[in-house]
Amino acid sequence: MKSSSLIIDTHACTLCRLCVSACPLGALSTGDEGVVVDERCNLCSACLDACPVGAMSIQCTGGSAREMPSLGEASDDIWVYAEHRRGKPAGVSFELLGAARRLARGPAAVAAVLLGHEVAGLAEDLITAGADRVYLVEDPELKDFRDEPYTHAMAEMIREHRPSVVLFGATSQGRSLAPRLAGRLKTGLTADCTGLEISEDGLLQQTRPAFGGNIMATILTRRARPQMATVRPRVMKRLEPDPSRAGEVIRPEVSRPFSSRTELLEFIEETETVNLEDADIIVSGGRGLANPKNFDMLRDLARELGGALAASRAAVDAGWVPYSIQVGQTGKTVGPKVYIAAGISGSIQHLAGMSSSDIIVAINKDADAPIFKFATYGIVGDLFEVVPALIAEIRARRSRG
Numbered sequence: 001m002k003s004s005s006l007i008i009d010t011h012a013c014t015l016c017r018l019c020v021s022a023c024p025l026g027a028l029s030t031g032d033e034g035v036v037v038d039e040r041c042n043l044c045s046a047c048l049d050a051c052p053v054g055a056m057s058i059q060c061t062g063g064s065a066r067e068m069p070s071l072g073e074a075s076d077d078i079w080v081y082a083e084h085r086r087g088k089p090a091g092v093s094f095e096l097l098g099a100a101r102r103l104a105r106g107p108a109a110v111a112a113v114l115l116g117h118e119v120a121g122l123a124e125d126l127i128t129a130g131a132d133r134v135y136l137v138e139d140p141e142l143k144d145f146r147d148e149p150y151t152h153a154m155a156e157m158i159r160e161h162r163p164s165v166v167l168f169g170a171t172s173q174g175r176s177l178a179p180r181l182a183g184r185l186k187t188g189l190t191a192d193c194t195g196l197e198i199s200e201d202g203l204l205q206q207t208r209p210a211f212g213g214n215i216m217a218t219i220l221t222r223r224a225r226p227q228m229a230t231v232r233p234r235v236m237k238r239l240e241p242d243p244s245r246a247g248e249v250i251r252p253e254v255s256r257p258f259s260s261r262t263e264l265l266e267f268i269e270e271t272e273t274v275n276l277e278d279a280d281i282i283v284s285g286g287r288g289l290a291n292p293k294n295f296d297m298l299r300d301l302a303r304e305l306g307g308a309l310a311a312s313r314a315a316v317d318a319g320w321v322p323y324s325i326q327v328g329q330t331g332k333t334v335g336p337k338v339y340i341a342a343g344i345s346g347s348i349q350h351l352a353g354m355s356s357s358d359i360i361v362a363i364n365k366d367a368d369a370p371i372f373k374f375a376t377y378g379i380v381g382d383l384f385e386v387v388p389a390l391i392a393e394i395r396a397r398r399s400r401g
């Protein structure tokens with residue numbers, strides 16, 4: 001069985017105690033025999049960074065050593081996982097290419113990794129959106145996203161080309177693929193980043209909300225490579241497509257077969273509503289709707305406006321609507337032109353997913369509801385009167401032409 005431990009080189013150690021101060025868990029102390037480690041140590045490696053004489057190391061025994069290529073071994077390249085569903089690209093990939101272009105320094109190339117079946121046509125779009133290179137793997141087995149074949153292909157390519165950074169959308173695909181890949185490569189992953197920067201020493205600074213959105217944490221992957229992050233849709237800005245950009249399409253060799261323990265029996269396309277992340281208008285309901293049936297009223301309003309239906313977590317947790325339409329910290333991030341929030345109080349976690357909307361219209365019977373502090377237009381009233389009145393007015397205006 002594999003186990004790891006913190007090793008202290010007693011000859012090199014000067015007992016300066018910087019490691020003791022650096023340990024976030026208070027697991028280090030000094031005694032007669034030098035630095036002592038207790039059971040609280042979780043091998044976070046903060047002490048390794050603090051030690052000025054390199055006297056501390058983490059060693060693996062009884063298993064394969066942790067894959068930690070030195071910084072020198074990784075290239076500076078930044079990769080973006082080019083997500084799509086049966087050839088229909090996800091907007092977040094273009095946003096990430098915009099972010100990658102901004103982050104790329106000196107000789108670093110921006111590459112998109114495109115896996116699928118008969119998807120070569122997308123490569124051009126990825127290049128015009130900012131990629132210098134597209135790594136394209138086409139195979140009927142990759143037609144639909146499945147964790148195992150996609151992880152296998154990505155891992156092989158990353159081991160071969162050693163990019164410095166790999167970015168994914170924080171979508172259901174990205175949230176499934178990135179952690180599996182990070183586990184396979186034994187590297188770090190920061191989920192749901194809202195900010196990415198490159199530090200002066202070339203590290204990816206991955207910023208994300210922590211502790212319920214009350215603080216922003218900036219996380220570094222100091223040793224392992226690649227540095228991996230997921231970013232929610234609509235957080236980064238895509239570049240204006242530049243058709244004059246040139247890039248190369250590389251078809252790397254990836255070993256087959258792509259084995260998987262899951263078999264796709266049927267592919268059912270979502271047809272009911274406009275995709276939430278791409279919607280210009282969103283009508284969202286919360287606990288104030290009181291029961292699932294009342295969401296029909298919001299569906300009608302969304303339909304009249306050509307928009308999509310969304311909800312707060314309270315409505316999702318109550319089982320009134322599916323999780324796939326939850327907006328907020330643990331749901332989707334949206335940035336429509338108009339976001340109508342009906343019966344939603346405006347918790348910090350809900351705001352985390354919609355506060356970048358251009359116009360926010362709040363309907364709430366409580367004049368002191370926090371949502372009104374963020375709303376562009378506030379309607380203090382009973383949503384069961386306001387929403388039907390809005391629908392009736394839209395229909396009346398439409399019939400008048």
Ligand SMILES: Cc1cc2nc3c(=O)[nH]c(=O)nc-3n(C[C@H](O)[C@H](O)[C@H](O)COP(=O)(O)OP(=O)(O)OC[C@H]3O[C@@H](n4cnc5c(N)ncnc54)[C@H](O)[C@@H]3O)c2cc1C
Pocket residue numbers: 212285286287288289311312313314315326327328329330331332342343344345346347348349350353363364365366369381382383384
């Ligand atoms: C770690 C964590 C993650 C979370 N993630 C999310 C997330 O992703 N998304 C999310 O939404 N929440 C999230 N939450 C939950 C969040 O804290 C709130 O509990 C939730 O957003 C409240 O939903 P709500 O506004 O629908 O309900 P409430 O806060 O109960 O508000 C209901 C509102 O409806 C109004 N109302 C009632 N009846 C009427 C009526 N007839 N007409 C008009 N107004 C009416 C009330 O005045 C009230 O303001 C998270 C919480 C935690 C701790």
